[in-house]
Amino acid sequence: MKEILGEEETRASPDDLHMHLGDLLESKDAADLTFQVGGEMFPAHGCVLAARSSVFKAKLLGAMGESSSSAIKIYDMEPGVFKALLHFIYTEKVSPVIDVAIASHLLVAADRYNIGRLKQICEEKLCSHIDSNMVATSLDIAEQHGFPRLKEACLRFLASPPNLEAMMTSNGYEHLKSSCPSVLKEIIAQILPAEWNAAKDIIMSI
Amino acid sequence: MKEILGEEETRASPDDLHMHLGDLLESKDAADLTFQVGGEMFPAHGCVLAARSSVFKAKLLGAMGESSSSAIKIYDMEPGVFKALLHFIYTEKVSPVIDVAIASHLLVAADRYNIGRLKQICEEKLCSHIDSNMVATSLDIAEQHGFPRLKEACLRFLASPPNLEAMMTSNGYEHLKSSCPSVLKEIIAQILPAEWNAAKDIIMSI
Numbered sequence: 388m389k390e391i392l393g394e395e396e397t398r399a400s401p402d403d404l405h406m407h408l409g410d411l412l413e414s415k416d417a418a419d420l421t422f423q424v425g426g427e428m429f430p431a432h433g434c435v436l437a438a439r440s441s442v443f444k445a446k447l448l449g450a451m452g453e454s455s456s457s458a459i460k461i462y463d464m465e466p467g468v469f470k471a472l473l474h475f476i477y478t479e480k481v482s483p484v485i486d487v488a489i490a491s492h493l494l495v496a497a498d499r500y501n502i503g504r505l506k507q508i509c510e511e512k513l514c515s516h517i518d519s520n521m522v523a524t525s526l527d528i529a530e531q532h533g534f535p536r537l538k539e540a541c542l543r544f545l546a547s548p549p550n551l552e553a554m555m556t557s558n559g560y561e562h563l564k565s566s567c568p569s570v571l572k573e574i575i576a577q578i579l580p581a582e583w584n585a586a587k588d589i590i591m592s593i
Numbered sequence: 594m595k596e597i598l599g600e601e602e603t604r605a606s607p608d609d610l611h612m613h614l615g616d617l618l619e620s621k622d623a624a625d626l627t628f629q630v631g632g633e634m635f636p637a638h639g640c641v642l643a644a645r646s647s648v649f650k651a652k653l654l655g656a657m658g659e660s661s662s663s664a665i666k667i668y669d670m671e672p673g674v675f676k677a678l679l680h681f682i683y684t685e686k687v688s689p690v691i692d693v694a695i696a697s698h699l700l701v702a703a704d705r706y707n708i709g710r711l712k713q714i715c716e717e718k719l720c721s722h723i724d725s726n727m728v729a730t731s732l733d734i735a736e737q738h739g740f741p742r743l744k745e746a747c748l749r750f751l752a753s754p755p756n757l758e759a760m761m762t763s764n765g766y767e768h769l770k771s772s773c774p775s776v777l778k779e780i781i782a783q784i785l786p787a788e789w790n791a792a793k794d795i796i797m798s799i
Contacts, residue, residue, distance in 0.1 A: 398713075399717060402685045404614070407644045416644075416650070417643050418640070419625075433623055434625070435641070437617070507606060511603060
């Protein structure tokens with residue numbers, strides 16, 4: 388047998404799998420299920436979702452084959468976030484224009500459906516765009532959903548008096564205080580001078 | 594709105610769309626149709642085939658939704674060729690070990706289902722691996738299915754007396770003679786010296 392094809396260089400046109408699946412999503416051709424998210428409907432393809440997300444796979448495989456015309460309702464998610472999630476699932480691309488709030492929600496959605504690479508991308512981008520307006524919300528998400536890199540980046544940002552003060556006047560602060568009081572203790576503990584280790588222990592034990 | 598995501602560099606793990614679809618094909622999860630090719634069965638996903646091939650799209654979209662347990666029979670194709678075709682459809686990859694005969698058949702299959710990039714890859718590889726054993730078959734395929742680059746490469750190879758003689762003793766020669774007599778005339782015409790243009794005209798008009 389003569390081997391003539393393989394991983395060699397090719398002058399063929401670029402890989403078009405992503406584009407074809409993006410077109411499939413847009414066209415809604417052969418969609419076998421519909422999601423309803425906050426009043427908007429999103430037709431989709433069960434096998435693509437199952438291939439890309441272990442969570443969708445577990446949810447959908449049992450229900451596939453059963454003919455049902457009713458939409459699957461998704462709660463606690465904005466339609467725009469679900470749209471971005473679907474777009475990534477089909478194309479591996481994140482929409483080029485997306486604000487910080489959407490990115491935070493997309494991180495949570497990626498975590499909920501276990502889309503590993505989208506989680507990495509969102510976490511990485513949030514880490515590199517921390518400011519006093521969003522740091523409380525990011526820290527909240529990092530703590531509640533378990534994103535250690537994002538948490539560390541937020542704590543690093545807050546290890547500066549003006550950043551900490553600005554965060555305390557931001558919209559997300561009250562929510563952070565009620566949902567994750569322990570992380571506020573960590574903030575205090577980390578800014579105590581090194582010789583006050585005992586004080587750190589006290590704070591963390593309160 | 595602050596734009597923070599986009600086409601920037603990322604340190605996230607590599608794109609895994611191809612791998613996920615490859616796994617979907619392997620697992621047969623949520624397959625909604627089955628092809629029967631020469632006694633072998635191949636479960637597959639209609640929406641993926643429709644997204645990737647306009648021919649499958651036209652054939653399958655009408656039939657989708659109709660519950661049918663019978664397999665779709667594919668004629669005139671070896672199971673191994675259909676398997677390689679499906680593998681490319683899901684992953685954009687050609688199996689690393691593939692012989693010349695399979696590559697020729699894969700080119701024909703890619704043409705039949707209009708998988709443009711696979712056609713380009715197969716044609717390119719066949720062009721760069723022409724020898725006297727396969728040139729008659731390649732020329733036959735190039736002529737019958739319309740691959741001008743491959744035809745040109747074969748004619749160039751045959752513009753040498755020893756190559757032409759070796760081709761005439763190869764397995765594919767008799768078939769080429771009966772299926773594409775006109776291309777044999779082209780071979781003769783191209784090796785006539787330039788001053789014999791009139792003779793070329795005679796040959797091509799016979």
